[in-house]
Amino acid sequence: QSALTQPASVSGSPGQSITISCTGTSSDVGSYNLVSWYQQHPGKAPKLMIYEVSKRPSGVSNRFSGSKSGNTASLTISGLQAEDEADYYCCSYAGSSTFVFGTGTKVTVL
Amino acid sequence: QVTLRESGPALVKPTQTLTLTCTFSGFSLSTSGMCVSWIRQPPGKALEWLALIDWDDDKYYSTSLKTRLTISKDTSKNQVVLTMTNMDPVDTATYYCARIRGVPHFFFDIWGQGTMVTVSS
Numbered sequence: 589q590s591a592l593t594q595p596a597s598v599s600g601s602p603g604q605s606i607t608i609s610c611t612g613t614s615s616d617v618g619s620y621n622l623v624s625w626y627q628q629h630p631g632k633a634p635k636l637m638i639y640e641v642s643k644r645p646s647g648v649s650n651r652f653s654g655s656k657s658g659n660t661a662s663l664t665i666s667g668l669q670a671e672d673e674a675d676y677y678c679c680s681y682a683g684s685s686t687f688v689f690g691t692g693t694k695v696t697v698l
Numbered sequence: 699q700v701t702l703r704e705s706g707p708a709l710v711k712p713t714q715t716l717t718l719t720c721t722f723s724g725f726s727l728s729t730s731g732m733c734v735s736w737i738r739q740p741p742g743k744a745l746e747w748l749a750l751i752d753w754d755d756d757k758y759y760s761t762s763l764k765t766r767l768t769i770s771k772d773t774s775k776n777q778v779v780l781t782m783t784n785m786d787p788v789d790t791a792t793y794y795c796a797r798i799r800g801v802p803h804f805f806f807d808i809w810g811q812g813t814m815v816t817v818s819s
Contacts, residue, residue, distance in 0.1 A: 591744060620804075626745075626806070633794060633811050639807075640803070681804040685733075686747070692745070
């Protein structure tokens with residue numbers, strides 16, 4: 589299982605929208621609507637932000653949204669805020685109860 | 699409230715076997731659909747999925763690390779144990795355990811705080 593490909597960094601000004609891509613293959617992202625996204629602040633554990641491509645857990649801001657097309661999933665953060673500055677990881681189910689994570693994206697709020 | 703906490707040695711020598719324990723509360727690993735996974739993160743690098751054990755004691759491993767990993771559970775103690783053999787400095791990482799709330803909902807909804815393991819002689 590090769591890691592899913594994410595851009596190393598994405599930046600935006602407060603209030604703007606940014607989108608992080610997550611590219612896999614037909615064996616993982618393309619085969620299952622089981623992509624999740626995690627936010628990780630420095631020195632902290634990852635936090636679930638999106639699951640099953642586009643669903644938000646209770647308590648996660650509706651500024652976070654997810655989508656998928658073919659082998660690529662995306663996370664969009666709208667109305668960017670300073671607190672959104674963190675690393676973001678996508679994760680896809682890869683069949684047979686296995687998973688693959690993305691390479692990670694550092695989001696910078698300018 | 700669901701919580702998970704990892705424990706284990708902070709330092710291991712090359713070639714040694716690492717044993718990590720995930721102690722959890724707020725759910726039972728005997729509940730149908732429930733799973734616990736191990737995930738690691740080398741310093742400054744990405745997350746890497748390692749292993750999963752489910753309520754039925756089925757076990758699944760990363761293809762690249764399968765020969766070195768063993769995952770097990772003690773339902774009565776609410777613990778999941780991961781062993782990794784033949785440790786190498788490249789295995790230096792923070793190791794997390796995380797819950798999957800219910801198959802087929804394959805996502806990690808609650809994570810432990812992580813435990814840092816350094817491999818050095």
